[in-house]
Amino acid sequence: MPIPIVNSVASWFLKKRFHQIELFLKYPNEVQEELLLDLVEEAKDTQIGKKYDFASIKTYREFTERIPISTYEEYENLIERSRLGESNIFWPKPIKWFAKSSGTTNAKSKFIPVSTQSLEDCHYAAGKDLLCMYLNNNPESQLFTGKSLRLGGSKELYEENGTVFGDLSAILIDNMPFWAEFSSTPSSKVSLMSDWEYKMQAIVDETIQENVTSLAGVPSWMLVLLNNVLETTGKQSLFDIWPNLEVYFHGGVSFLPYKDQYKTILPKKDFKYYEIYNASEGFFAIQDRNNSSDLLLMLDYGIFYEFIPMDTYGTPEETIIPLSEVEVNKNYAIVITTNAGLWRYKIGDTVKFVSTNPYRIKVSGRTKHHINVFGEELIIENAEDALKKVCKKTKAEIVDYTAAPIFMEGKEKGAHEWLIEFKTPPKDIDYFNELFDNALKALNSDYEAKRYNNITLNKPKINIARTNLFYDWLKANDKLGGQHKVPRLSNTRDYIDDLLRLE
Template structure:
């Protein structure tokens, strides 16, 4: 069958899903409510279902009053029992897979349950919907005339007690339908290599021979791969290698620090970027418009959403609200109930709604990834907006960064200490610091108040990192590749002190 006919058939098939998407766009609260009671009914005879008497829950109020909000630590013992082979604890169908995730704020590994339901109705459904959104917006797309270059953190899978754990991307690749292997590169054999640098060389060798039409992966590591490809081929532009490349599907970390570097090597104006919001716990939102950073919250993936307004988060006034009660431009901590048996689980991310019809969001950071040592409530969104503005003013480019407090000692004032690895450093670091400080003040009134006349905070202290510092830090901590992320902001000095030590080596 001619390849362009295959492209047309695949495009037609994916676009049919758009009619189902329109249903939750039109009836978001009804779809969420129906989903909640569907999974409550499914799980009513599980251990958790019996403990909280799921069978008698009739309203959202019943649900919210009876079942507590939990963190991973609260349910770790249940998960460990499930990993040992026990079933019907928190989900009625067998849980075979566990996505290993360490995050960035906790060195201890988490093992997130992945059910067959969540694989099929969430992760794989989202992959198809991502293509559906893109194809619906780009009638002349030719994605299926070539292959998608997928870059995951896939290490080998480990088997214990009849269950399997490993990186989520390894689980997805291991369970992928056979036809998906033919539409993507590198091969599963290369994708599942465990040693990152060996795998990188193999990916370069394998993918440069293919007709790649799309990219998919975390921005930081995809950039490493693309630069390696340019170095090996001696080309200046990725389109010299893959002339039919048309879109990059990205997620995992904010794209803001990387966008200028991507535009330098992907220089076609019509090239598109599509953002996704996913995690080991589920796939949550997809960019549904060209040239937009707003993400459509997907409401029919077997995930019921709740939200904690960040202005009351962690206080005695903390409240939890359903989708029907959210407001525009407020920062919320995300709570999920899923078709893999996570019940009112605090995922640790913060989001805000930029539209309520339909429900579109922006990811603003992590509940633990902020600096609030002095009441300044500095979040990642503030930091990245400020850095983007200052880099534009100073013609500089950033590779990676992290920040932490300088705690008060005696009568000394506090401050924020930053270590930034530049691709193109500013000519005058003092001027960069001044602009950055002013940009943060303009974006965050709490920060501005603490900086007023150096009342609580002195101006930020910025270190310029040596080349490859963050890469070396990942390597030293066995975190090269895939889903591993630089901890951007922290109330602890653990990460910045490690990086400052490495910066002297």
């Protein structure tokens, strides 16, 4: 199909879709409440629906009074029964797919239900919206002259008792519409290879022959792949291989630590970066403007949102609020109710709103991935912003990092210990550390208060990790590729001690 026709079709779809987007932009809270009542109505005859008498719920307030907040551990028994083939437990339609995700919270695998509705009305709908928003912002785009290089999960799909589990990306690839398969590279056969290192070279060999116009995947693993592409071809720039490459759609981990490295291998000022925010539980937000770091919260994908202010999280005073009550620049844990049968479910992510008209967010971290041993409330967003600033000043480049507390012993004060693998190390690590400490103080007043005159916290301790330490740790823990990532911050020393043992 000629490109002008493809863009015209996309433009037609975009106009049609924008009417729906405008509806939730104009009436966000009404759209959300209507969505909630539709979900409750649809699930009223499920086991959960009967237990909490969904049939009589007519308002958000009744919903909150009836149904408790839940975590995966509290849902696990219901999910296991569903995986064994039992139907109508938490969603009326049979659940065939389960996205296997260990995340970084613990070693135990989670199996997140993925309904046909969540596939179609959430994940695939978001993919189409992303392309349409991009084309609307870039009408001269030649995206459809070539293919999208997608880097998904490294595991195949497994069937048990009539249900299927695997990486979310593997589920999406397996159910992908024909048009998406036609416009993507590598082939599904290569994408679903289970051996990550063998798969990596297979992707390189297949994709360097293609006209790649876009990239899609997690920044950390995509960078590994792209460096392999350059090494295999002997080129310095990706544009020497794919001259029509114009955009990278990324998500999964913060882009900040990797941005400068991408700019080195993609040396064009007008190259576009578009961020997405999705997880096994759903697709939540999309960057809808060029050169923006804010994400538009998508309110009509079959997901109802609630939020827990992090200053009350896990305390007796914990409060849960609807979207209509959020404030800008406050840190919130997300609670979702979905069209795959998750009811008031904590996903473990935290966000900050940068705007409430429309609702735009930035992902700030994980509820379990912060350091607050000394009351310093250090979150991932603080760490990434500080590292970005210091790397720019010292011309350093980071591959990966993790941090943990050094606990107080006797009269010894506490501190934070950082393990950082550099691609380009700073010339003076002590100067780097001084700048980093000052940057954290400037970004986080709680950290600054604990560091004042070393009252509670001593200066950070920075260890320079050997080359490939984090890669080797992920490999040893069978976490290569896909959505797997290194835990950035932790209140315990489990991760950092495990990594230090591999040094």
